[in-house]
Amino acid sequence: MKISCSNLVKTYEGGKSGWPALRGVSFDIHKGEFVAVTGPSGCGKSTLLNIIGLLDEPSSGKYEFDGRNVLAMSDGERSDARRDSIGFVFQSFHLLNRLSSLENVCLPMRYAGVDAAEMKKRASGLLHKVGLKGKERKTPLELSGGERQRVAIARALANSPKVILADEPTGNLDSVSSRDIVDMLFALNAEGMTVVLVTHDREISARAGRNIRLRDGRIE
Ligand SMILES: Nc1ncnc2c1ncn2[C@@H]1O[C@H](COP(=O)(O)OP(=O)(O)OP(=O)(O)O)[C@@H](O)[C@H]1O
Ligand SMILES: [Mg+2]
Numbered sequence: 001m002k003i004s005c006s007n008l009v010k011t012y013e014g015g016k017s018g019w020p021a022l023r024g025v026s027f028d029i030h031k032g033e034f035v036a037v038t039g040p041s042g043c044g045k046s047t048l049l050n051i052i053g054l055l056d057e058p059s060s061g062k063y064e065f066d067g068r069n070v071l072a073m074s075d076g077e078r079s080d081a082r083r084d085s086i087g088f089v090f091q092s093f094h095l096l097n098r099l100s101s102l103e104n105v106c107l108p109m110r111y112a113g114v115d116a117a118e119m120k121k122r123a124s125g126l127l128h129k130v131g132l133k134g135k136e137r138k139t140p141l142e143l144s145g146g147e148r149q150r151v152a153i154a155r156a157l158a159n160s161p162k163v164i165l166a167d168e169p170t171g172n173l174d175s176v177s178s179r180d181i182v183d184m185l186f187a188l189n190a191e192g193m194t195v196v197l198v199t200h201d202r203e204i205s206a207r208a209g210r211n212i213r214l215r216d217g218r219i220e
Helices: 045-052 075-085 101-111 116-129 145-157 175-190 202-207
Strands: 002-010 022-030 034-038 060-065 086-090 163-167 194-198 210-215
Touching: 002 045, 022 045, 022 194, 034 045, 034 175, 034 202, 045 060, 045 163, 045 194, 075 086, 086 145, 101 116, 101 145, 116 145, 145 163, 145 175, 163 175, 175 194, 175 202
Parallel strands: 034 194, 034 210, 086 163, 163 194
Antiparallel strands: 002 022, 002 060
């Protein structure tokens, strides 16, 4: 697994003209790395993560994900790659409140066509792994913020991704839960998972193996 970006530019339609969100960003991320993406609000962190995660496309530049030229892939190929290889964790959890935590974790596997029994077994194993044994039937609204984010991490792991992308996953959490979530991401990295984490927290970025610092759409 390797992420290779070269000269990425992103201009949003309807965004401030002449001021792209990304202005020529190049870097590689290798398997097993823990990379923190940092920088002031508006510098392009989420834009970059969305591109890395195949949720959005750059306006120009080159992006290779796992040896494949992303810009040459069809929409279908991109969404397959996203489903099979990328686990997302967002600041606001993005869980479905009408589903139980077990069902939330099952969802990516359902899209991947995993059979029902296997899906449930894996989902409960993952919830156990993130410390939520016994909370399988709770819906997100019955869980604390930290617990919701653990469900989101379990869901991110559902299809055994090659990389976890987390955009300020502790932004809505108190300091104790934040610590918990960050420790969990580092533990996954210690097991070999590649992790890319957007954070404003200096303590967290200091723990990462490497920092990518953005300012005004460029790497500092
Ligand atoms: N969908 C969009 N349409 C137009 N402009 C956008 C869009 N998304 C982001 N932008 C602009 O692109 C720039 C980078 O935004 P981005 O969300 O990547 O910043 P960020 O570093 O993640 O900020 P924060 O730390 O506040 O989350 C900003 O100027 C923002 O206003
Ligand atoms: Mg952001």
